[in-house]
């Protein structure tokens with residue numbers, strides 16, 4: 001292998017810790033072609049098996065190597081409606097790139113970076129081709145939630161000729177892509193471009209519409225004439241830890257903090273945004289997932305912040321966040337307090353002034369197969385912080401479950417659905433985080449696709 | 464876009480808005496609220512539904528100008544449009560026949576009790592509304608409340624109208640004189656709601672309050688609106704906003720309402736400066 005894997009040009013860590021501009025800058029056309037040439041075009045491409053939606057990886061990479069970017073884009077879009085998003089946020093290191101054949105000897109092909117390059121090239125050159133749309137079927141389908149699951153499902157159904165309306169509770173479509181994942185990791189103009197592509201396909205997006213409140217699933221089906229419904233409402237119910245002091249001013253859920261900054265543009269407060277954001281100098285983020293990493297890196301970028309900690313009860317090996325993001329966080333000066341667990345929040349006059357923590361050590365493996373953190377006696381210490389962001393996971397929102405009789409859910413409130421997303425209710429499908437719990441963008445998209453195929457079959461079979 | 468069909472300036476920096484929002488009207492119930500946003504960079508603020516009109520497809524809101532967003536809204540006119548109005552949110556008020564219902568409203572709380580009193584009246588309950596203000600000319604919605612209440616009792620701080628004192632002064636004497644009261648509902652400033660709870664608690668009179676912590680999405684997603692009721696964490700937007708007054712931790716609610724006070728002040732000061740500069744420019748142009 002003569003060429004090593006191409007590094008990704010990035011903004012300088014010290015510079016970027018002060019702005020919200022995207023961190024990786026993207027490949028140039030030359031870099032992309034060279035990187036694509038590293039792919040050996042396996043007869044039996046493992047990378048495709050590693051991809052939850054089976055993107056035709058060798059084919060699209062072949063077109064990049066040939067310099068035929070439009071064809072590369074078209075190939076990608078056959079299976080993946082949001083390549084610019086996936087190229088940025090998918091955990092490729094655990095999926096396609098993890099099983100890439102050449103990865104056994106040298107570094108794997110940078111599939112994610114190539115995906116991003118192709119999608120960006122298409123968007124920036126304005127060379128966006130519209131797929132063939134089937135003639136109208138006369139069927140109406142409601143999609144609830146404009147996150148990756150809902151957007152994908154809606155796009156596929158629109159291509160099949162159905163009249164699709166997405167109902168979204170917030171004022172902007174995108175789900176976690178707009179309210180959770182920060183601008184510096186996923187510029188919002190990319191989400192906007194994907195959304196406007198859907199509109200070009202004929203999808204109607206109705207924001208400010210909370211299913212369960214504004215209208216129920218039954219009303220959509222019985223009164224508004226929708227032939228089928230897809231529920232993709234995500235996992236947006238913050239968990240707290242149940243330790244003392246949790247309601248002090250200064251303790252935030254990651255959802256609140258990220259929504260204030262990302263969706264409400266709080267990073268431009270007070271000049272261009274009206275929504276206030278926490279203005280603490282010392283911030284601790286509890287958790288070790290992508291949400292924790294995003295919260296910490298977001299806090300780091302707010303101009304008044306001096307110190308940001310990640311507090312995680314296991315070791316770095318067990319951290320569920322993407323390695324790349326952990327690495328970016330370290331480069332930006334976030335301090336990682338590993339094997340550390342908060343025990344209580346300390347307040348003064350209703351405001352947080354500190355967080356008591358305890359050191360942990362790893363014991364025997366637990367049910368998850370990971371070694372269980374065990375507290376070290378007498379290791380308590382107090383961290384001086386005025387803000388704590390709790391990023392310890394999300395449950396499912398009960399608004400739809402409560403208002404849709406006959407829809408069965410499990411003990412976590414997740415909707416029970418089969419392989420295709422079919423639920424216990426006739427004509428109702430579900431997919432994404434609301435079914436499997438907090439997971440990934442590409443899994444949510446995969447679920448949206450499967451459900452779209454099943455919904456198509458169902459509505460076509462009904463006369 | 465959600466057009467403002469009608470706007471009226473009322474007393475004490477309170478404004479009445481009639482807004483076109485047909486999809487909300489279809490589901491509106493007493494005790495619920497909407498969340499609105501004025502413009503592209505605006506914040507999301509919760510406002511109680513004071514009334515709605517199924518024929519016109521409009522909702523009526525009473526908004527008190529307290530900070531940047533509500534002050535900006537006070538400068539809007541009929542014909543202008545709000546960027547977003549979403550809802551209705553919250554669990555509707557529980558109404559049950561055969562009760563004497565006493566509703567207490569202070570400030571915009573009078574608008575908030577309005578549909579709830581009406582719902583009780585409609586099912587035949589005896590309704591007594593206690594409304595109050597600092598002085599006579601600041602009193603809101605007297606006629607509207609009279610139209611739906613069996614009795615309206617009024618308190619003004621300065622005694623210029625009705626009983627001199629607070630709404631709680633009236634409630635206290637009602638309870639002392641053993642007037643029959645089955646359910647009390649209080650909506651208004653937290654201190655008022657707390658005072659009502661303290662009066663009824665020893666007597667065991669069922670009492671409800673509608674809590675107004677800082678909110679954002681209104682769907683249970685952000686956790687900003689958490690309150691503690693009966694030692695349990697609740698999200699006011701989806702579990703409330705009405706709760707058992709005797710179980711609410713009011714101290715916590717008051718503290719949490721101040722969560723963003725320093726930022727709100729910065730924002731308001733900048734806004735005032737811009738407004739002043741604009742006024743200067745307008746006078747200069749004259």
Ligand SMILES: Cc1cc2nc3c(=O)[nH]c(=O)nc-3n(C[C@H](O)[C@H](O)[C@H](O)COP(=O)(O)OP(=O)(O)OC[C@H]3O[C@@H](n4cnc5c(N)ncnc54)[C@H](O)[C@@H]3O)c2cc1C
Nearest residue numbers: 145147148149169175176211234290432433439440441444
């Ligand atoms: C901070 C953060 C960082 C992440 N980073 C990554 C990453 O790097 N890579 C990765 O692959 N995954 C990441 N994830 C996970 C990923 O974002 C989710 O798995 C994915 O977004 C799930 O998609 P979804 O469509 O199921 O739901 P969501 O994206 O949650 O979208 C659900 C939508 O439904 C709307 N909705 C909810 N209830 C209603 C209702 N009643 N009526 C109408 N609309 C409703 C919501 O407002 C929302 O817009 C991250 C998650 C978070 C929170």
Ligand SMILES: Cc1cc2nc3c(=O)[nH]c(=O)nc-3n(C[C@H](O)[C@H](O)[C@H](O)COP(=O)(O)OP(=O)(O)OC[C@H]3O[C@@H](n4cnc5c(N)ncnc54)[C@H](O)[C@@H]3O)c2cc1C
Nearest residue numbers: 508509510511526527530531532533571675677678720727
């Ligand atoms: C369920 C509910 C119903 C409400 N109904 C009404 C109503 O009918 N009429 C009315 O005038 N007001 C109502 N409010 C209060 C109203 O939402 C706030 O006055 C408004 O958000 C203040 O915004 P601001 O930018 O003008 O003021 P700011 O300067 O931002 O804040 C002033 C004070 O208002 C409160 N506040 C600020 N932001 C919010 C927020 N996002 N959510 C809740 N409170 C906030 C805080 O206590 C704060 O100290 C209601 C609040 C809730 C939670």
Ligand code: SF4
Nearest residue numbers: 039040042047100101
């Ligand atoms: S496994 Fe790797 S080398 Fe083989 S086709 Fe896929 S990307 Fe190319």
Ligand code: FES
Nearest residue numbers: 679681685686700
């Ligand atoms: S307002 Fe966000 S959870 Fe209630």
